[in-house]
Amino acid sequence: MTALQDTATSIREMGVRAKAAGRVLRSLPTARKVEALRAIAAELRAREDGIVRANAQDVLAAQEAGLPEHMIARLRLDAAALRTVAADVEAVLRLPDPVGETTGAQTQPSGIQVSQRRVPLGVLGVIYESRPNVTVDVAALALMSGNAVILRGGKETIHSNAALEGAIRAALEAQNLPADAVQVIHDPARERMRELLRLDDLVDAIIPRGGAGLHRYCVENATVPVIVGGIGVVHIYLDASFTRDPQDVQRAAEIVVNAKVQKPSACNALDTLLIDRQALPALPDIARALLENGVEVRADAEAWGALQDAGIVVTPADAADYGTEFLALTASLKVVSGLEEALDFIAAHGNHTDVILTRDTAQAERFVQDVDSAAVIVNASPRFNDGGQLGLGAEVAISTQKLHARGPMGLRELTTTKWVVVGEGQIRG
Amino acid sequence: MTALQDTATSIREMGVRAKAAGRVLRSLPTARKVEALRAIAAELRAREDGIVRANAQDVLAAQEAGLPEHMIARLRLDAAALRTVAADVEAVLRLPDPVGETTGAQTQPSGIQVSQRRVPLGVLGVIYESRPNVTVDVAALALMSGNAVILRGGKETIHSNAALEGAIRAALEAQNLPADAVQVIHDPARERMRELLRLDDLVDAIIPRGGAGLHRYCVENATVPVIVGGIGVVHIYLDASFTRDPQDVQRAAEIVVNAKVQKPSACNALDTLLIDRQALPALPDIARALLENGVEVRADAEAWGALQDAGIVVTPADAADYGTEFLALTASLKVVSGLEEALDFIAAHGNHTDVILTRDTAQAERFVQDVDSAAVIVNASPRFNDGGQLGLGAEVAISTQKLHARGPMGLRELTTTKWVVVGEGQIRG
Known part of the structure; x- marks a missing residue:
């Protein structure tokens, strides 16, 4: 198997194969999917040396190309990291299988019995950048939810992805399942990605995982429906009611620090702190x-000015510091006249995760009702907007759009429903 | 009010106004939405003369332009039809309001309380062709689900739509609600529609209602997520088990006729009858x-050949008669060797509504499981794949894609969810 095996296979042909594999997957009982994932985890462990070696090639190439250390760190997959990846596959097989669930069963006046049955989406196209663990994570989530998947990773991980794909496909074949359920596009040409984005008769959804530029490229070029994430500006509004007690001030500082510092590169990290004018005495702390x-x-x-009066000198903000996702150890501050101004500001700039710190439950409810973001949080860190923290078990991506899925996407978000009607010969009058 | 009032208003400005109106709508209690719809129905009745007159202008223009009679019939809105439209608005206000529903409430190990709250999508863009009743139907469904809507009808109904928009907006204003919740694009230039399709920072979903060409145009040009309908090929598979009893043969003939004849222009009308070879003796009837x-x-x-043997002469089919949506009094027939060949055929050609006629419950379940269409029907007419017949009360469109909504879309399909997290000062460890 060579890393360029697919250059002879057109993207359309990959789509045709994926659709055929999806037809098998959609009727698999949960137990067979569980076995398949168990086999994949075992195969990853069995091929540890080969995978780690392939990854070392990618790391070396990246070093030679002069990639920055934080990017090399992202693509590194040593033996310990690979064992974590295998364990993550086993975590997915323990999640409840959403496929087959029936909802809304009822008999209509015509006598037909109507229900909706949860079924896999079919074929997913997932486009991501340099982390090779995504190849396995996404394959596991796709398979567990009964979907075939076409993966398109970054060109920096081409050898790692080929080795991981080899392990996954071998495990599927050994389980008498179609290996084409998981296919990786190895050709790094952007044109191949664009072909995938336009395969709307074969691929049911495109899920990009990466920066705003990748998401924009997908939205501009796709005819397949895209689940967009991308830019997410995160606000915390600190109300005066959360600063009356010194313990609350300390708690507010801890939440703000956690929001910004725990993982500054995450999409749910704080960007802008909005502070109630009445809460200004708490600002220096x-x-x-x-x-x-x-x-x-x-x-x-x-x-x-308030900080200068307290002997603290910070950077003056300009307009570009608001509505901006920093993805770094930078945060902007803005004083507002109270909840309503905060809500107007968030209506103009927010869509991802917004937090209110307040001791006033009516204010909290007004905030939850008015703020139109994927996650609205009262008195906790925005870092809780995460699949694991919200109870999904694992997430394939975080959606910031409103159609289909909003916020962290787990197994259920990789499914759809079909209407099932059972009659006794009824015709429509 | 002139039909061209919006030419001075850019489509972007309409989007900004719609978004602001949507912010008001999303927090309205059900009772206020019900009152608004009641006021709209009353205003439509109060303006009957003006609306019917405006519509007569459109009809006259269409006649002068030589439009075929069936198209003129579609755009005609006389007093009786307008009263039906008003009554339909009142039917919508009696539907259950999905907004505010909370699901999945649970406390996570971190102590945060997590739930998902159902909320409006925000701003809808609905693009349709010549039926002026759609203007009111869609406005009512959008408002009842808490959404603002930008409507773009056909150029043939420009005067009717202006009159209907005037009634709706006047009713909203009288209810102290933002009139910009319902805006109609009157400028018929395709470029205006394209601007709407690319307003992805303001519009949350595009719903096209019309032919395959309109859907394709939207998919090719939109950066806003599109809910696609369009082509829908409908199959009935007749199994031999449904032909052993003469009453069943008669029933099968009634279902097939109902499927094809009751409304040949509908997307859920029969296109191809697949007949089990063992069922051929029933084919002449x-x-x-x-x-x-x-x-x-x-x-x-x-x-x-089987029909000729019975003295019945029909047209020979060619390849183009399969996988084709006829939208007319035409149906294709194909003999298959049994269920599995039927399933393979439907896997290649189906996606909308597929029916099995069988007395074998294991076969029925295999069909329901394997067929990956928006609606799968056992022993009833495909014409039941309809919002009203499935219990949705009213439908805004029928989706044939899998993301977000599949099949008839009612009020619930015009909503999304947001995550709501309530903590007691938790930070992420």
Whole structure:
């Protein structure tokens, strides 16, 4: 098996094969899917040396190409990391299988019995960048939800992906399942990705995982429906009611620091702190906590002045510091006159994860009702907007659009429903 | 109010206004939405003369332009039809409001309380052709589900739509609700429609209602997610077990005739009858029933021969008669060796509505499981794949894609969910 095996296979042909494999997968009982995932985990472990070696080739090539260390870290897959990947596959097989679930069963006045049955989407196209673990994670989630998948990873992980694909396909074949349920596009040409995006008679959904540029490319070029993630600006609104007690001020500082610092590169990390004017006395403690954690704080004039009065000097913010996803140890601050101004600001800039810190339950409910974001959080860190933390077990991506899935997507979000009607010879009058 | 009022307003500006209106709508209690719809129905009745007059202008223009009578029939809105439209608005206000429903409430190990709350999509873009009743039907469904809507009808109904829009907006204003919740694009230039399709920062979903060409145009040009309908090929597979009893043969003929004849222009009308070779003795009765109802029958060689032996002459089918949506009094026939060949055929050609006629429950379940279409029907007419017949009350469109909604779309399909998290100061470890 060579990393370029698919250059002779057109993307359309891959789609045809995936659709045929999907037809087998959609009727598999849960137990067979569980066995298949168990076999994949075992095969990954059995091929540890080969996979780690293939990955070392990718790492070496990246080093020679002068890629920055944080990017090399992302693509590295050593033996320990591979064992985690295999264990993650086993975590997926323990999740409840959403396929086959029946809802809304009822008999209509015509006498027909109507219900909706949960079924796999069919064929997924997943496009991602340099983490090779995604190849396995996504394959496991797709298979467990009864879907075939065509994967398109980054060109930096071409050898790793070929080795991982080989293990997955061998395990499927050994289980008498169609290996074409999992296919990787190895040809790094953008034109191949574009062909995948336009295969709307064969592929049911495109899920991009990566930066805003990748998502935009998919939206602009796809005729297959795309589940978009991409840019997510995260706000915390700190209400004065959460600053009356010194313990609350400390709690607010901890939440703000956790929101910004725990994983600054995550889409659910804090971007902008909106602070109620009445809460300004608490601002120095919060700003100090951010600065101590290495955060660059960019403050509007009013917050800047209040901090200067407390002997704290921060960066003055400009307009571009609001509605911006920093993905780095930077946060902007803005003083607002209260909840309503915060809501207007979030209506203009938010869509991903927004938090209110308040002791006023009516305010909390108003915030939850008015804010139109994938996740609205009261008195906790925005970092909880995550598949694992919300109870999905595993996530294939985080959607920021509203159609089909919003927020973290687990197995259920990789399914759809079909109407099932059982009659006794009825015709429509 | 002139029919061209919006030419001075850019499509983007309409989107901005719709988004602002949507923010108001999403928090309206059910009772206010019910009142708004009641007011719209009343206003339509109060403006009957003006609306009927405006429609007469459209009809006259269509006649002068030489449009065929069936198209003129579609755009005609006389007093009786308008009263039906008003009554349909009142039918929508009696449907259960899906907004606000909470699902999956649970406390996570971290102590945060998690749930999903059903919320409106936000702003819908609905593109349709010449039926002016769609303007009101869609506005009512959008408002009842808490959404703002931008409508783009056909240029043939420009005066009717302006009059209907005027009534709806006046009723909203009288209810102290934002009139911009319902806006109609009157400029018939395709470029305006394309602008709407690309307003992905303001519009949450595009729903085209019309022919395959319109759907394709939307898919090719939109950056807003599109819910596609369009082509739908409908099959009935007649198994021998449904032909052993003469009453069953008669029943099969009634279902096949109902499927084809009751409304040949509907997307859920029969296109291809697949007949089990063992069921061929029943074919003459069925073919005769179709012919008596004016259906052109196009048969493959084997079916053609069997019919000729019975003294029935039909048209020989060619390859283009399979996988084709006729939308007319034409049906194709094909003999298959049994269920498995029927399933393979449907896997290649079906996606909309597929029916099995069988007395064998294991076969029925295999058919329901394997066929990957929006609706799978056992022993009843495919014409039951309809929002009203399936219990949705009213439908905004029929989706043939798998993302978000599949099959008839009612109020619930115009909503999404958001994650709601309530903590007590938790941070992520």
